[in-house]
């Protein structure tokens with residue numbers, strides 16, 4: 541069924557252009573086409589888990605069929621089917637390399653070393669504000685909390701700093717423990733896991749290390765990008781991961797990037813991280829930032845007017861941790877001067893912070909930062925040269941200026957050597973398109989935002 545394969549490739553191309561990279565990677569890329577040589581009217585798309593299957597059914601299936609109708613003369617029906625997880629894993633294990641998968645016999649009578657679970661009881665689903673930015677990650681986490689080891693394994697949550705990844709995965713841990721106090725749950729930051737490996741080395745205690753990590757019911761590993769380049773840690777984690785997944789124990793991982801983009805991570809781990817559900821958390825939009833502030837205020841029993849929350853949320857845009865930091869600052873200032881929190885008081889309390897922010901995110905600073913990043917001269921930002929090597933960074937700087945400053949398009953145009961506002965709009969749109977189709981551009985964009993926001 542060469543024709544269907546060719547059609548599917550063109551479908552992939554189509555969705556790659558239409559969706560942003562995260563949506564494409566989450567929903568479309570994991571689908572596998574299965575055709576039968578004897579059946580010319582039906583094709584099956586295999587989804588890696590129920591979540592993806594349902595989403596594709598609801599949101600993409602009819603589009604795929606419409607495209608198929610336009611492509612073929614006869615009718616082709618597309619079915620969705622759930623992948624056989626065991627088969628996928630077996631295949632991956634065989635393909636990986638000859639490394640044996642260590643099977644740890646689960647200690648039946650022996651007591652496990654009694655490690656604390658390291659969970660912060662304040663992280664729970666109730667005080668996690670839901671919004672578009674974390675919709676999928678939250679839904680995935682809730683499902684995993686309700687059916688650990690069954691729903692999606694592993695659950696891989698990625699996104700920038702301070703966006704709630706730790707909060708979310710610890711909420712799963714706390715939820716599981718609430719339902720079953722006997723559950724062996726462990727939250728571990730990746731750096732701590734690395735130091736546990738070093739310790740096991742020093743004390744020749746790998747058996748104890750394995751006994752512990754391989755016998756958990758739920759393992760939460762935070763910021764797994766820290767495993768990059770640490771081969772022994774990765775090897776140990778590979779064994780632990782296999783042992784847990786084989787035993788239907790839940791693994792949840794967070795990271796600052798998509799699995800394939802973690803630098804220095806072995807391919808066999810990258811592929812395993814994609815076995816379950818991979819979801820992103822995005823920076824929250826304005827209304828969600830306001831909701832987070834109001835929630836936090838009510839938890840702390842502080843009266844916070846909506847207009848004050850809007851003021852803070854409008855100015856603190858980078859991530860939730862900074863948002864909470866700003867609220868703390870306002871609160872501390874109000875206690876210090878002995879006045880209730882008001883708009884004026886908040887402006888005063890955040891004066892320094894906002895001044896620093898405004899200074900940092902001037903258009904000149906954006907131009908200089910982007911020029912440094914791409915190793916071109918700042919003067920290329922105003923030049924008329926069209927060579928891609930300078931034109932692309934210039935468009936990147938335009939897009940970032942639109943994103944980070946309140947300046948109008950004509951103002952931004954002025955700062956880029958007196959360009960027309962349509963040129964700025966074109967640059968902005970171009971970069972957004974590229975971000976959706978080219979992970980490298982998306983990474984550059986996010987890295988630059990990160991540098992500029994300090």
Ligand SMILES: Nc1ncnc2c1ncn2[C@@H]1O[C@H](COP(=O)(O)OP(=O)(O)OP(=O)(O)O)[C@@H](O)[C@H]1O
Nearest residue numbers: 667668669700701702703704705706707832860861
């Ligand atoms: N949606 C949300 N609702 C309520 N609080 C949130 C939300 N998102 C983040 N927070 C809060 O913001 C702070 C930072 O979140 P968290 O530590 O989970 O971020 P992170 O993504 O793990 O960051 P890092 O990558 O730096 O580890 C925490 O205090 C957390 O409770």
